[in-house]
Amino acid sequence: MTIPATGRAGGAAPGPPAFHLLAKPTGATCNLDCAYCFFLSKEMLYPGSRFRMADELLEAYIRQLIEAHRVPEVTIAWQGGEPTLMGVDFFRRSVAYVEKHRRPGMRVEYTIQTNGTLIDDELAAFFREHDFLVGISIDGPRAMHDAYRVDKGGAPTFDRVMRGLELLRKHGVEYNALTTLHHANADHPVEVYRFLRDDCGVRFMQFIPIIERLPAPSIDVPLEDLELAPGLAVRAPWTSWRDRPLYRQEGELVTDRSITAEQYGAFLVGVFEEWVRRDVGEVYVQMFDVALAAWYGEPHGLCIHSETCGSALALEHTGDLYSCDHFVEEAHRLGNITETPLAELVASEQQRAFGLAKRETLPRHCRECDVRFACHGGCPKDRFIRTPDGEAGLNYLCAGYKAFFHHVDGPMRAMSELLRRGRAPAELMARYAAEDVRLRDAAARAGRNDLCPCGSGRKVKQCHGRT
Ligand code: SF4
Numbered sequence: 001m002t003i004p005a006t007g008r009a010g011g012a013a014p015g016p017p018a019f020h021l022l023a024k025p026t027g028a029t030c031n032l033d034c035a036y037c038f039f040l041s042k043e044m045l046y047p048g049s050r051f052r053m054a055d056e057l058l059e060a061y062i063r064q065l066i067e068a069h070r071v072p073e074v075t076i077a078w079q080g081g082e083p084t085l086m087g088v089d090f091f092r093r094s095v096a097y098v099e100k101h102r103r104p105g106m107r108v109e110y111t112i113q114t115n116g117t118l119i120d121d122e123l124a125a126f127f128r129e130h131d132f133l134v135g136i137s138i139d140g141p142r143a144m145h146d147a148y149r150v151d152k153g154g155a156p157t158f159d160r161v162m163r164g165l166e167l168l169r170k171h172g173v174e175y176n177a178l179t180t181l182h183h184a185n186a187d188h189p190v191e192v193y194r195f196l197r198d199d200c201g202v203r204f205m206q207f208i209p210i211i212e213r214l215p216a217p218s219i220d221v222p223l224e225d226l227e228l229a230p231g232l233a234v235r236a237p238w239t240s241w242r243d244r245p246l247y248r249q250e251g252e253l254v255t256d257r258s259i260t261a262e263q264y265g266a267f268l269v270g271v272f273e274e275w276v277r278r279d280v281g282e283v284y285v286q287m288f289d290v291a292l293a294a295w296y297g298e299p300h301g302l303c304i305h306s307e308t309c310g311s312a313l314a315l316e317h318t319g320d321l322y323s324c325d326h327f328v329e330e331a332h333r334l335g336n337i338t339e340t341p342l343a344e345l346v347a348s349e350q351q352r353a354f355g356l357a358k359r360e361t362l363p364r365h366c367r368e369c370d371v372r373f374a375c376h377g378g379c380p381k382d383r384f385i386r387t388p389d390g391e392a393g394l395n396y397l398c399a400g401y402k403a404f405f406h407h408v409d410g411p412m413r414a415m416s417e418l419l420r421r422g423r424a425p426a427e428l429m430a431r432y433a434a435e436d437v438r439l440r441d442a443a444a445r446a447g448r449n450d451l452c453p454c455g456s457g458r459k460v461k462q463c464h465g466r467t
């Protein structure tokens with residue numbers, strides 16, 4: 001194979017000076033079989049493949065990624081499937097290629113997203129040596145995690161993940177948590193949050209809502225017998241990668257494993273109410289950072305709530321480059337970096353159009369929404385319900401986004417104001433503490449069956465008067 005030597009083809013419009021790319025050295029292959037994982041089925045895109053990134057491609061990828069960045073830092077991000085299936089020597093070679101090709105003074109950050117079950121002492125020591133930031137996929141306490149995160153034999157994985165986490169802590173590796181939200185954990189925000197904070201020692205959390213779309217013909221019930229509404233949850237006809245059809249971002253139904261919009265909003269609000277009282281400045285929740293940036297008027301880098309996207313691509317083990325990790329589909333394949341330089345593919349008209357479509361396809365309901373500045377309509381993959389006036393393209397999570405962004409309006413204004421005055425947003429915690437004392441005193445003076453003075457609409461005994 002002849003791999004292009006230069007980062008940019010002559011005459012091509014320059015792409016973004018920096019971009020994010022998730023590389024999948026094992027493709028979609030994984031040692032687990034999480035019931036909700038849309039990505040496992042992507043193995044079908046490469047029938048007969050060994051699902052191992054070849055060494056020649058690894059070097060070409062690292063070289064092209066470095067060449068395509070016109071900023072002094074680059075992130076090498078590994079993801080899957082399960083990237084640790086490649087073994088530690090693959091990552092050693094990747095670091096050696098980085099050292100060979102990096103420009104003088106260039107900073108390189110390494111990240112890897114893993115299910116954590118294959119981490120051993122050697123891998124953890126390697127991660128520490130090269131300052132990898134390790135993202136661990138964990139869905140909460142044992143029962144919530146094991147509800148869907150099982151191995152290929154259907155066995156639970158909680159203990160193996162916790163062992164991997166322990167090894168990271170033992171070796172002093174920096175780690176964060178990626179927690180998917182679904183039917184089994186979405187109603188337990190405080191329990192999930194405290195588990196991650198206290199039992200796992202996580203200081204940076206990402207919560208990813210599971211929205212598993214389902215085309216109507218894939219369910220085994222005559223449609224005329226059902227009143228199917230967009231966003232309606234139906235039982236998933238599969239639970240394993242063995243019988244799962246190739247997943248595409250299609251369909252207006254969702255599986256019953258999926259979170260509802262209302263659950264998502266309530267989950268974020270529940271975590272926020274715990275966080276804002278004791279953890280501001282200590283624990284970072286991605287969505288809260290995003291909200292604060294929006295209220296403060298700064299960019300935040302999370303594509304889902306940015307006006308446009310297109311700077312978060314995915315590279316398959318073959319060198320195929322896709323517009324986004326969620327759109328590893330033939331229609332969104334930009335090309336192969338062994339044939340066309342990575343920088344040229346990133347700068348292509350196809351990718352530019354992909355990113356702009358996020359803004360151009362917003363329904364009027366979003367364009368006129370009071371929290372559009374923070375939400376921007378969410379990810380296009382989730383825009384499959386209709387607005388109240390019948391326009392297509394509203395985000396399935398809209399009700400949850402609205403509930404959360406409205407709920408945090410006051411505190412986000414307050415934190416932004418503190419920042420503008422050069423003070424720490426954490427000062428807000430003292431105001432919450434004082435207000436809580438005031439409300440508890442007021443509740444103590446009220447009858448237990450009276451409405452709580454905090455305005456929640458609940459009785460005192462179920463709210464601030466609860467012992
Ligand atoms: S499609 Fe969604 S996940 Fe992909 S880059 Fe755009 S906003 Fe991000």
Ligand code: SF4
Pocket residue numbers: 365366367369370371372375376377378394395397398399401402
């Ligand atoms: S909250 Fe709903 S209406 Fe508002 S921008 Fe987001 S998705 Fe659109």
